[in-house]
Amino acid sequence: MRNFTQIKKYYSFIVYQKLVVVAAVIGILTSFLALSLKHVTEYYEALFYSKAVAFNFYYFLFPFVGLTIIYVLRKNIFKNQENKGIKEIFEATQSTSKNLALYKIPSHFINGFFTVISGGATGIEVSTVVASATIGSVAQQKANFFKKYKEELICAGVAAGVTALFGSPIAGLLFSIEVISRSTNKSFWITNSISVGVASLIIVTLNEPLLFSVKIITWHYHALPYFILLGIVAGINSVYLTRSVLFIKSRFLKFTNQYHKILFTSLLLGSTLVLLPVLYGDGYHGIKEIIRYNQTHFSMSLLISILGILILKPIVTALTLASGGDGGVFAPSLVIGAFLGFFVASLCNYYFNAQVLQLNFIVIGMAAVLSSSIHAPFTALFLVCSIIGDYTLFLPLLLVCLISKFTAQYIFPYTVYSYKATTI
Incomplete structure (x- = not known):
């Protein structure tokens, strides 16, 4: 024995x-x-x-x-x-x-x-x-x-x-x-x-550099209600991204000729990029720009540009994937989240004199939309802290990632990964 x-x-x-x-x-x-x-x-x-x-x-x-x-x-x-x-x-x-x-x-x-x-x-x-x-x-x-x-x-x-x-x-x-x-x-x-x-x-x-160079100074408790608002809005926005991908992919199945798909996507994507070049490729260059100019004053032209990004990014992402492009919603979620965070902070500062830090909202927005898009709040939390090399926002990030995930899950219980045509 x-x-x-x-x-x-x-x-x-x-x-x-x-x-x-x-x-x-x-x-x-x-x-x-x-x-x-x-x-x-x-x-x-x-x-x-x-x-x-x-x-x-x-x-x-x-x-x-x-x-x-x-x-x-x-x-x-x-x-x-x-x-x-x-x-x-x-x-x-x-x-x-x-x-x-x-x-x-x-x-x-x-x-x-x-x-x-x-x-x-x-x-x-x-x-x-x-x-x-x-x-x-x-x-x-x-x-x-x-x-x-x-x-x-x-x-x-x-x-x-x-x-x-x-x-x-x-x-x-x-x-x-x-x-x-x-x-x-x-x-x-x-x-x-x-x-x-x-x-x-x-x-x-190999001394790999950080994806984004960000220096977070602090965060304030008076910003918590606005963080919660960002979490809810991020959850809603991620559902829009998910449903856009699923809807457009299903419609593209009606194209019998692959070259028609490619031509149609190229025309729509090209037209969008002419209007909003920031949407080119993964869009990380757009995040770097908005981080660099995060103290930009609120204006109507800026509002329209950001709204365009938030509305069109899910659509062009869906078109890219539906026409045969390789990828997913990872990078689009980070890009949408960054601009959404900037947008929410700007509105709150302009209309409610919230005096919140736009940079904090950019970072938290990235994690919030990623969390709700893939239903993985802890992955999003640690990933965003790592790509900026700073854990100062750990607590608000944790809160907002959970809120956004449960908001998205309540509205639509699937991600682009878990959805099957026979589920609903």
Whole structure:
């Protein structure tokens, strides 16, 4: 009996030892994939955007060329399989027979890259997450030994990808729990902690910069009622984003010719970009601009511009995704949240003399809309704190993220990831 117990313990030790090794490899591969996609996309997005600003015709040409390249590659190289985003991960984790095929790594990498640099109003986050999950999925397919740890290894890839992309190991773990797995066990914590730890070590070694350079000084308790208002409005706005994506995608199914989809999207997206260039690509350049000029005085022209962004960003995001672009609602949520926070703070200061700090509302708005769009308040909280490198707003961020999430869930209980056509 004693010998059997010792053998069992030794076997468990070998199991976890192998899981540690494969999780570390996943963390390394995923980190370099995420960082390479991030930097190459940032470079070419800025380059193409500067060309479009100088010559507006490119606002129409770039989306058409980018979406056409994605379609041709998908049809001729990537097995004519449409990228479904996060839903692909759900299909793999919830099925014993389905897996994420190896070609999903270059498919999402290349398609995400071309979508964003050509002006598609989404981001590389979901492309990175699915490609990272595929690394974990492929790892568990390589040996029968790992098949029982399929979900754990896929989640390890996801967690490491988010960590590398945003420099936030806690957000990586929480995203894996709140959005992908929703349950944990010992092997989950081992694999995900190791992959996230490796990813963190890589981004520290490479000295990756913060996504947004923000210095939060303080926040005041008199702003709490306005924070609550922002949380409610953010929840409503995220539902508008979700329903826009679902509605436009369903309408685009009526197009039988893919080139008609691409042409239609290019014309609408180009027209929108001519009016509001800030919507080009992932839109992070717009967040940086509004952070830089957050003390801008309220004016009617500014009001109209921000309203245009809040109304049109969900629509152009939905058009991009419906026409074959790769991505999701991650980056759009951050962009919408930043401008929504600025908008709410400006209105409160102008009409109610609230004397709230616009910069605080920009930061909290980003977390609030992200929280309510993906129903993951703790992921949004730690992610936004990490991308600005400041935890001063932790308490109001926590409050607003929870309010926005429950507001959105009360109005519409689905996200673009969890919705199925047969659910309502």
